[in-house]
Amino acid sequence: MNEKLPKISQSINRSYAEVVQEVTSIATYYPNMIKVYVPFSPIKKIPEGWELSHDSVKYSSIHTEPTVSKETSLERSIRRSQRLVHDYILCNSFDLFATITIASDRHNIQLSKQKLNTWLKNQRDRNGRFSYVIVPEYHKDRALHFHGVLNNYTGKLKQSRSSKTGRILTSNGKPVYELSEYRSGFTKVQYIGKTSEDRARVGGYIRKYITKDMISVFGKKRYWTSQGLKKPIQEDNPAWINDFAPDSVYENEYGKIYTYTNLWSKAIPEEVISKTRLRRQ
Numbered sequence: 001m002n003e004k005l006p007k008i009s010q011s012i013n014r015s016y017a018e019v020v021q022e023v024t025s026i027a028t029y030y031p032n033m034i035k036v037y038v039p040f041s042p043i044k045k046i047p048e049g050w051e052l053s054h055d056s057v058k059y060s061s062i063h064t065e066p067t068v069s070k071e072t073s074l075e076r077s078i079r080r081s082q083r084l085v086h087d088y089i090l091c092n093s094f095d096l097f098a099t100i101t102i103a104s105d106r107h108n109i110q111l112s113k114q115k116l117n118t119w120l121k122n123q124r125d126r127n128g129r130f131s132y133v134i135v136p137e138y139h140k141d142r143a144l145h146f147h148g149v150l151n152n153y154t155g156k157l158k159q160s161r162s163s164k165t166g167r168i169l170t171s172n173g174k175p176v177y178e179l180s181e182y183r184s185g186f187t188k189v190q191y192i193g194k195t196s197e198d199r200a201r202v203g204g205y206i207r208k209y210i211t212k213d214m215i216s217v218f219g220k221k222r223y224w225t226s227q228g229l230k231k232p233i234q235e236d237n238p239a240w241i242n243d244f245a246p247d248s249v250y251e252n253e254y255g256k257i258y259t260y261t262n263l264w265s266k267a268i269p270e271e272v273i274s275k276t277r278l279r280r281q
Helices: 002-011 073-091 108-126 196-207 213-219 270-276
Strands: 021-023 027-030 034-037 044-047 050-052 057-059 096-101 131-136 144-151 157-159 177-179 187-191 232-236 248-251 253-259
Touching: 021 057, 027 270, 034 050, 034 108, 073 131, 073 196, 096 196, 232 270
Parallel strands: none
Antiparallel strands: 021 044, 027 034, 027 232, 034 253, 050 057, 096 144, 096 187, 131 144, 157 177, 177 187, 248 253
């Protein structure tokens, strides 16, 4: 049996060129649209389960970071967190947008996080499970508060009123509410519109708070999510993208993002549209 071991070892060692995958486009399939990211420089990917050795790539059961690109690990980590937060908001139904502040000890990061976690747990225990995505905002004065979206939240809301006039407060023409069962600070809550554009707008607003400063303060815990949230399917190098014109094109420092909407009016094949079905977290 020992004589076979060298052959097994040889079969799972490959050169870098043999194993690495070159990704020139990445499609993300949302419920009502598809986004295709085309980087200016191809992304080099090492498949999951493989790891770099001195002069080769070796298969291993240990998971390693699969992407090799010109971005630094910090830049890649920030973009990944921003994308995940945005994806969760686009792929799940949320009806409330909330800003949650800490009144006392708001410069104490650990205590502020603890207060948020305690409130979330207490609300689940009292009012049942609800969905959420919450991102912290770290101010220049080192104070902390949180922005997030909620769904199926059955706790009480009360209309927010001016402390001076007693008048009901509005923002952008919509009523403002408060979380009645939150007592650690001030809250501002508004209902989110029902369209995909409304969700995209809220997602874009929240993702901007994931910054380099946040990572230095919070480490890997950059946002809070409830369990069971849906997220989109992704596909490397989709074969169909040259067959259909995008509805819009956006360019950033890393590449171009092509957006396809009104999928059913473009004669896009069913096998492509079927990928807009979601998988769970």
